[in-house]
Amino acid sequence: MDSSLASPKAAVTITDNKAHPKPGGAEYEGRAMLLEGKKVLVTGASTGIGRAVAIGCAQHGADVAINYRSDDAGAEEAIAGIEAAGRKGVAIKGDVADPAAAGEFVAKSVEALGGVDVFVNNAGICPFHAFLDMPVETVTRTMNVNLLGAYFMVQAAANQMVAQGNGGSIIAMSSISALVGGEFQTHYTPTKAGVLSLMQSTAIALGKHKIRCNALLPGTILTEINKDDLADTEKREYMESRVPLGRLGQPEDMVGPTVFLASNLSEYVTGAAMLVDGGAFVNLQ
Ligand SMILES: NC(=O)C1=CN([C@@H]2O[C@H](COP(=O)(O)OP(=O)(O)OC[C@H]3O[C@@H](n4cnc5c(N)ncnc54)[C@H](O)[C@@H]3O)[C@@H](O)[C@H]2O)C=CC1
Numbered sequence: 001m002d003s004s005l006a007s008p009k010a011a012v013t014i015t016d017n018k019a020h021p022k023p024g025g026a027e028y029e030g031r032a033m034l035l036e037g038k039k040v041l042v043t044g045a046s047t048g049i050g051r052a053v054a055i056g057c058a059q060h061g062a063d064v065a066i067n068y069r070s071d072d073a074g075a076e077e078a079i080a081g082i083e084a085a086g087r088k089g090v091a092i093k094g095d096v097a098d099p100a101a102a103g104e105f106v107a108k109s110v111e112a113l114g115g116v117d118v119f120v121n122n123a124g125i126c127p128f129h130a131f132l133d134m135p136v137e138t139v140t141r142t143m144n145v146n147l148l149g150a151y152f153m154v155q156a157a158a159n160q161m162v163a164q165g166n167g168g169s170i171i172a173m174s175s176i177s178a179l180v181g182g183e184f185q186t187h188y189t190p191t192k193a194g195v196l197s198l199m200q201s202t203a204i205a206l207g208k209h210k211i212r213c214n215a216l217l218p219g220t221i222l223t224e225i226n227k228d229d230l231a232d233t234e235k236r237e238y239m240e241s242r243v244p245l246g247r248l249g250q251p252e253d254m255v256g257p258t259v260f261l262a263s264n265l266s267e268y269v270t271g272a273a274m275l276v277d278g279g280a281f282v283n284l285q
């Protein structure tokens with residue numbers, strides 16, 4: 001979570017309640033290297049989904065540049081994971097809410113890796129808060145990071161891909177929250193709907209350049225972003241009970257869908273939205 005908007009609740013470590021295979025384990029041996037030779041950029045990759053995706057892409061053969069805001073140690077761990085996969089990794093510090101950070105991230109990534117084939121817009125915040133007394137600065141910061149940050153980052157990556165002339169794949173971490181609401185997320189859910197809409201419009205704008213744009217819609221994935229919220233055992237158990245597959249998600253659950261959309265396996269997929277939620281969205285009763 002953005003530390004400037006941290007919830008006053010005590011931080012509680014959440015551990016997964018079910019063993020889940022991690023990329024790199026024996027069960028992944030012998031898989032196809034779907035991203036061999038590709039250069040992948042991921043924003044907000046010092047923790048959570050971004051870090052798992054950055055390392056997962058490297059484990060599928062990509063060199064990876066990560067953006068991160070302030071967590072030097074987390075960024076180092078992400079780079080160590082990329083390098084452990086035998087790929088090149090570079091970490092570039094920057095606040096995605098600053099429009100200038102977008103051009104800088106892309107330029108420095110190109111300098112380090114030689115180009116951009118895949119761009120994953122992942123950075124985001126969700127400082128839970130009630131609607132009626134929502135502070136103005138919480139709304140504007142959430143919009144600036146999640147939506148405007150995505151806009152300028154995607155624009156910078158797209159311009160680089162157009163200049164390279166080889167097409168590309170842009171993937172945005174939207175959310176199940178683009179489709180359904182949340183009592184304490186009135187400032188957040190519109191940003192996730194906005195990111196989904198951004199992928200739909202950029203799919204049209206960039207199709208002529210063979211640049212594909214798709215959105216991933218995670219359900220509830222156990223990360224820093226919801227650690228405090230899910231420290232409430234009753235809420236966590238309720239959220240788990242809504243998932244037909246019987247568990248909340250892990251960051252690694254986002255790797256396969258990201259690699260698919262990044263790879264040539266999805267070369268006729270653009271403007272699409274893929275739920276990755278264990279079935280939570282369709283679970284009415
Ligand atoms: N965890 C979940 O249940 C879900 C998460 N998502 C989305 O997935 C994305 C990743 O979130 P998680 O991994 O879950 O949480 P996380 O809190 O672990 O990761 C968010 C990352 O974004 C970075 N970040 C925040 N503000 C930034 C800024 N201004 N500039 C650069 N980086 C910044 C953080 O430092 C952090 O590394 C977010 O966009 C979130 O909205 C979507 C649906 C569900």
Ligand SMILES: C[C@H](O)[C@@H]1OC(=O)[C@H](O)[C@@H]1O
Nearest residue numbers: 126175177219220225226
């Ligand atoms: C942070 C929340 O737990 C998470 O964020 C989302 O986008 C999901 O819908 C969950 O509410």
